[in-house]
Amino acid sequence: MSATPAARPRPLAVEYWIGFAVVVVLLVVAPLVLPPFWQRFATEILIWGLLAMSSDILIGYTGMVSFGHSAFFGLGMYGAAAALLTVKPPSLGLAALYGLVAAGVAAVFVAYFATRLREIYFSISTLVFSQIFYVIIFTWTEVTGGENGLTFSQPRLALLGLWSDRFTPTTFHWFVLTVVVISYLLVRRITQSPFGKVLQSIRENEPRTRAIGYPVERYKMVAVMLSGLFAGLAGVLYAIQNKFAAPDFVFFVVSGEVVIFNVMGGMGTLVGPFAGAAFFLLLREGLSRFLTEYYLIPLGIIFIIMIIFLPQGLLGFLRRRLNA
Amino acid sequence: MLVLEQVDAHYGKSHVLHGVSIEVRAGEVVGLLGRNGVGKTTTLKAIMGMARRSAGRITFEGRDLQGVPPHGLAGLGIAWVPEERRIFRLLTVLENLRTGLDRSGITPPRREALLEKVYAYFPILRERRNQPGGTLSGGEQQMLAIARAMMLEPKIILLDEPTEGLMPRMVAQIQEIVHALHRDGVAILLVEQNVPLTLDAAERVYIMEKGAVRHHASSAELRADQRVIHEYLGV
């Protein structure tokens, strides 16, 4: 038997695409076979998964823990709400545009300040920023509806003025699935690119990356912006699905849950966050049947046990192979 | 008393020590010489449980140190004076000493006696006893580090390059201290780059190179035949 060189993980290629295709097909078929409640549930997992994936860009790839994603998510929601309330007839494209711009502006703001700070200070400041946004949204009642939030009607799915139709839960699910798949492929492309490699190098050893000559701050800023945009996109989708925007979603607990999805699912994998979101939401669903609102007690304990004993999360073992 | 047998140790990702075997008997002063980076400090760190061991045994008075927690070594009688001294800079001189003095089972008269003894060796410490450790000069900090170790009434002191960066006058003082400790019956494992001082203070010397012990002789032999020193240390 010939000696094999020291293990460099084989890139996944074929097995990966097969697995990916299988999952996508399952998700396409899902709304056709599942009862309405679970149908909706599946769509929600996709949306939260998208949010968690956006956070993974920062946590898993750049090594920056953000507790501020609730702000980007919330602003995506409120931005979409603004479009859907002010422009008649309600337009999908415009909702997306407003939402992304709102999230994007917040991302620029956070990026500018936060990327100058190291590690724990960065994390605390993202927490603080998201709380600032929360306070503004909560108290600026005239514009944001304050505590009660905003309700609006769902826009129609319109394709370049050619054809438009109301969403059904099924078609909406497919719409979300399309958006999420495209987002995933895009982000994956980005993380595999030279840019993505630099981000990973920043995570591994920031001083060294800086010493080599990379403008680390600029890379970080772009990473925050990307992350914020996709988080905002998730917010737009959520707003459209539920037809309301509420300050609860801007509260920092949402950010915390997002980080939980990342950790449970496996950081630095992009698919991990989806698995983490699914795992958490399914557990929550199951546990709250027996325990109503106290589901968080066992769920929290499971989370803590996972941190201690399974720190790489459910899919973390894939990380090296996915990023070879 | 202190025996290292075929110890392999790692610091971070590097495999630093290869099959190191060293012995220090009760009351002995043993020297450990070698150029920079050969693993002398890592050897001390391995004894203190701070380097990951992949092979070999370290025993003290017959007891394997493998399972002993880092804070248990002082109680066994092993004191460490690290290369960087590591004075508690924000604690006063007296408080620094108290980290070793405040042990269970030590009576107030014993405490007083120990303190007095150490102040006798190092009068400057008595003078500066209420000053923060960080305000002391390099030489004074070295004395404090040694005094602090003495507070543990140890059976062996691991002394890492005590004369590094010190003026000749201080070096002489350190030499005096080592002699005094020896007279008191304290064993010393002396890591140094100062060859004359080591040959004077120690009875036996190990010479290390590239993480392994290359030569072992009495200081008398080494003084007689300078070639060995020359070969390994280039002096």
Place this chain on the structure above:
Amino acid sequence: MDQVLVQTLHGLVNGMVLAMVASGLTLIFGIMDIVNFAHGDLLMLGAFVGASVLGVTGNYWLALLAASIAIAALGAILQITTLRPLIGRDPLTTILATFGLSLVMQKYALWQWGPSVRRISEPVPGDFTLFHIQYPWYRIATAVLAGLILAGLWLFLKYGKYGIWIRATTQDRVMAQAMGIPVPLVYTAVFAIGSAMAAASGVLFGPFAGVTQTMGFDFTLRAFIVVVVGGMGNLGGSILASIFVSLLESYAAIVVSPAQAVIVSFVVLVLTMLFRPTGLFVPTPK
């Protein structure tokens, strides 16, 4: 003018309570590099325990003592089971673990004590008059008590044998171990002390606004801010920063709503992190 005076008193009193919370947090961070997300929830549980003991015994001081001891024990248990295994790992893991603890603790409190607001009645009745204003005595008493507890903490750290152990471990854990100081025990003890102080703050603060499961988060957030502004690990700094930030917030509340006044502390935090990251009240390191 009266407004300013009242707000000054508010700021000072709130600042003292916050100082107690923040000193626990900064001690814990300084010695074991743990950012304790659950600190405010320890306060919350302390307040609930205090309210229950008060309900049973009618004695405020007993409630204060019982809460402190109970939560100190809880803190020790949590540190040993959940945080000790994480020593040496990425600091992110302790933030996450304490975040998880925070969620569990809040829901546990909901389960144990139900959703209605608990009351802790004032230990010292009546108001006193200063110029034209009336100000409740108990708030002054709270500030004084907080001050006494903080002074006690300071004395303990400065003079006791264990105070030396704690300070040595904070400065150089490895050397402390080499000197025979049982560092794992010191860690647990410090966490317990921090927890006790948080719990005591909870009972002291109880009469101000009632006891609810969510009262902790506000304190955690403010305590974080103050710890950073005061210099992480710097006890004196966090006390000064607590008073400084609380005063600023109180004054801001004259112009904007209290909910919005909290933004002031956020701004102070951001400015500190950008321009003097080692802390506002810490001399710039040479």
